[in-house]
Amino acid sequence: MSARLRARLAPYALLLPGGLWLTIFFVVPLVAMLSLSLQQGDVVSGFSMTWHWQNFTDGISKYHNQIIRSLWYGGLSTVLQIVIGYPVAYWIAFRGGNRKSFFLFLLLLPFFVSFVLRTISWQFFLSDNGILLGPLKNIGLVSEHFHILATPYAVVGGLTYNYLPFMVLPLYVALERVDNRVVEAAHDLYANRVQTFRKVVFPLTLPGVFAGVLISFVPAAADYVNASILGGTQNTMIGNIIQNEYLINQTYPEASALSFTLMAVLLVGIFIYARALGTEEVLEAAAQ
Amino acid sequence: MTEIQDATPAVHTDTLPAIELVGLVKSFTSHGEVVQAVKGIDMKIAEGEFFSMLGPSGCGKTTTMRMIAGFDEPTAGEVYLHGGNVVGVPPNKRDVNMVFQSYALFPHMSVAENVAFGLKRKGVAKEEVTRRVGEMLEIVGLTGREKRRPKELSGGQQQRVALARALVNNPRALLLDEPLAALDLKLRQAMQVELKRIQREVGITFVFVTHDQGEALTMSDRIAVMNDGLVDQLGSPREIYEHPASKFVAGFIGTSNLFSGTVSEVVGAEAVISYGPDERLVIQVSTGQVRVGSEIELTVRPEKIVISIEAPHGNGSAVKGTVTEVVYLGTATNYNVKTSTGADVVVFTQNATSAGDIAVRGDSIWLSWEPRHSYVIGA
Numbered sequence: 001m002s003a004r005l006r007a008r009l010a011p012y013a014l015l016l017p018g019g020l021w022l023t024i025f026f027v028v029p030l031v032a033m034l035s036l037s038l039q040q041g042d043v044v045s046g047f048s049m050t051w052h053w054q055n056f057t058d059g060i061s062k063y064h065n066q067i068i069r070s071l072w073y074g075g076l077s078t079v080l081q082i083v084i085g086y087p088v089a090y091w092i093a094f095r096g097g098n099r100k101s102f103f104l105f106l107l108l109l110p111f112f113v114s115f116v117l118r119t120i121s122w123q124f125f126l127s128d129n130g131i132l133l134g135p136l137k138n139i140g141l142v143s144e145h146f147h148i149l150a151t152p153y154a155v156v157g158g159l160t161y162n163y164l165p166f167m168v169l170p171l172y173v174a175l176e177r178v179d180n181r182v183v184e185a186a187h188d189l190y191a192n193r194v195q196t197f198r199k200v201v202f203p204l205t206l207p208g209v210f211a212g213v214l215i216s217f218v219p220a221a222a223d224y225v226n227a228s229i230l231g232g233t234q235n236t237m238i239g240n241i242i243q244n245e246y247l248i249n250q251t252y253p254e255a256s257a258l259s260f261t262l263m264a265v266l267l268v269g270i271f272i273y274a275r276a277l278g279t280e281e282v283l284e285a286a287a288q
Numbered sequence: 289m290t291e292i293q294d295a296t297p298a299v300h301t302d303t304l305p306a307i308e309l310v311g312l313v314k315s316f317t318s319h320g321e322v323v324q325a326v327k328g329i330d331m332k333i334a335e336g337e338f339f340s341m342l343g344p345s346g347c348g349k350t351t352t353m354r355m356i357a358g359f360d361e362p363t364a365g366e367v368y369l370h371g372g373n374v375v376g377v378p379p380n381k382r383d384v385n386m387v388f389q390s391y392a393l394f395p396h397m398s399v400a401e402n403v404a405f406g407l408k409r410k411g412v413a414k415e416e417v418t419r420r421v422g423e424m425l426e427i428v429g430l431t432g433r434e435k436r437r438p439k440e441l442s443g444g445q446q447q448r449v450a451l452a453r454a455l456v457n458n459p460r461a462l463l464l465d466e467p468l469a470a471l472d473l474k475l476r477q478a479m480q481v482e483l484k485r486i487q488r489e490v491g492i493t494f495v496f497v498t499h500d501q502g503e504a505l506t507m508s509d510r511i512a513v514m515n516d517g518l519v520d521q522l523g524s525p526r527e528i529y530e531h532p533a534s535k536f537v538a539g540f541i542g543t544s545n546l547f548s549g550t551v552s553e554v555v556g557a558e559a560v561i562s563y564g565p566d567e568r569l570v571i572q573v574s575t576g577q578v579r580v581g582s583e584i585e586l587t588v589r590p591e592k593i594v595i596s597i598e599a600p601h602g603n604g605s606a607v608k609g610t611v612t613e614v615v616y617l618g619t620a621t622n623y624n625v626k627t628s629t630g631a632d633v634v635v636f637t638q639n640a641t642s643a644g645d646i647a648v649r650g651d652s653i654w655l656s657w658e659p660r661h662s663y664v665i666g667a
Contacts, residue, residue, distance in 0.1 A: 181392035184359055187379040188386045189406035189453065199405075203396045 037256035055257035074221030150232025158226035174208020327517035343514035385454035
């Protein structure tokens with residue numbers, strides 16, 4: 001092999017391991033699932049390809065409420081994550097001093113315990129006569145019938161708690177990257193703290209907000225753990241339905257069709273969001 | 289290029305200094321140790337002056353500037369801006385603006401938005417903001433680039449935006465923190481002239497922080513040479529260059545040749561250090577500055593020394609030496625000479641009329657200069 005040919009092939013050779021990995025574990029299952037979503041049959045007699053598009057329309061007409069609820073819960077929890085996470089990231093980035101890594105470690109510490117276990121401990125904590133509500137009910141601060149579990153609040157709260165680190169980390173990275181001299185320049189040019197934040201710091205961290213929203217909204221909207229552990233029967237999300245279809249009803253084609261519908265809805269949503277917010281127009285608007 | 293209407297004349301009848309520093313001290317704690325970055329600075333900067341703070345890194349010049357701007361608060365001492373004490377006043381309430389070393393432009397804003405930032409915060413009417421931004425961009429030569437982002441500009445253009453962004457507010461004083469350090473030599477020299485022109489045009493007090501002595505000498509009305517948290521010397525470029533007050537100033541500003549010896553004779557305003565029958569240093573001194581027997585150090589600038597093959601006439605300094613190196617520089621030639629007294633001396637000779645080198649390496653020559661060109665330092 002000539003040196004030139006080798007040089008030309010080198011990039012492809014380097015792509016090979018990753019490419020193979022993605023093909024085997026991403027493309028193949030995706031195609032298999034897409035084909036499954038158009039089949040008919042049952043687990044016992046097997047499934048056969050009949051181009052049954054009705055799997056999609058049926059799924060949407062039956063479960064559109066859960067899809068909308070998922071987007072709503074996911075969106076709400078994402079907004080809450082920004083509201084809670086931004087000050088945390090800001091504080092670590094600008095006031096953390098030489099303890100920054102320690103605070104970031106604290107932020108990631110919950111990941112050392114399983115996601116499900118943490119959610120179950122919330123269930124324990126929030127239960128109707130548990131360690132939070134029990135004493136409050138005993139002293140009569142809240143009524144005997146008050147409950148948090150099995151409400152949308154519990155589900156959105158759980159989602160917010162579980163995905164908060166995914167919001168804080170990109171926000172922290174963006175804030176950390178803001179040049180302190182630019183902040184000083186704003187102060188020097190007569191901007192007070194609030195104006196400096198609104199006109200300079202926040203616009204400069206919009207890419208971080210954008211990234212944080214992407215990586216926490218998508219899993220939050222598709223989540224089923226929080227709704228099943230904290231949400232009771234009235235607050236099911238589309239994730240719960242898909243899980244149920246696959247594992248309980250074993251109606252694989254319907255489940256696959258629903259999975260694809262959710263994926264399509266999220267992709268379209270992200271695309272619109274990226275077009276609306278990911279471009280420089282936002283920055284320009286903020287600069288005005 | 290136009291004049292801006294509200295420019296104030298460079299010369300003020302006003303006697304209040306634009307900036308006055310009194311006993312300014314700044315200490316930092318680093319790793320549990322208290323470090324004094326500024327150890328007590330007193331200075332007055334006059335209205336409309338181009339004032340430089342010159343010194344090596346770590347001399348406290350930037351810290352001093354940050355205390356004037358309000359980013360750092362002094363540990364002790366006072367900062368007066370036009371007579372008013374501003375210690376404790378945040379930067380956004382001080383009527384001074386700063387040009388940062390790395391420009392610190394707002395990357396998400398256009399050139400015009402960057403320049404308009406301060407005026408908008410001050411609540412200036414929209415039409416006036418547009419007018420003044422336009423005028424300022426014209427002064428710095430950036431008309432037509434209003435809509436560009438900082439990253440789409442060259443280093444020199446970014447520099448001009450930073451300058452315009454500060455100057456458009458018509459501040460009491462403009463603080464410039466090594467603003468030319470990031471530019472290449474050609475551009476830096478062009479900007480030196482440009483800065484001086486703009487300063488004359490707008491008549492605002494410029495306080496210029498630099499470690500580049502050439503830059504400070506070229507542009508300043510007065511220079512404060514700083515070393516180790518203190519002002520070593522404050523004076524006009526000529527005073528500082530020709531009468532360095534300390535060994536540090538002599539060494540930091542330009543090249544200087546140091547001699548030392550014991551005074552053998554004082555006649556009127558001249559002291560003599562005698563090395564032999566023909567070799568001597570004759571130094572201009574003030575009354576009572578030195579006595580016979582004093583050990584003194586003196587400095588002579590390289591361009592003041594004359595090289596000759598024959599023993600010089602007259603009663604100035606005369607020292608024998610051997611040429612160790614000849615460096616041809618085009619407009620001038622540098623001779624490195626080892627004197628008979630053991631000192632290494634640099635001599636700078638203009639090539640205005642000479643057709644060839646006066647001497648070559650290894651030649652024995654004479655060095656001579658007039659008494660008024662050597663100064664006793666640190667006495």
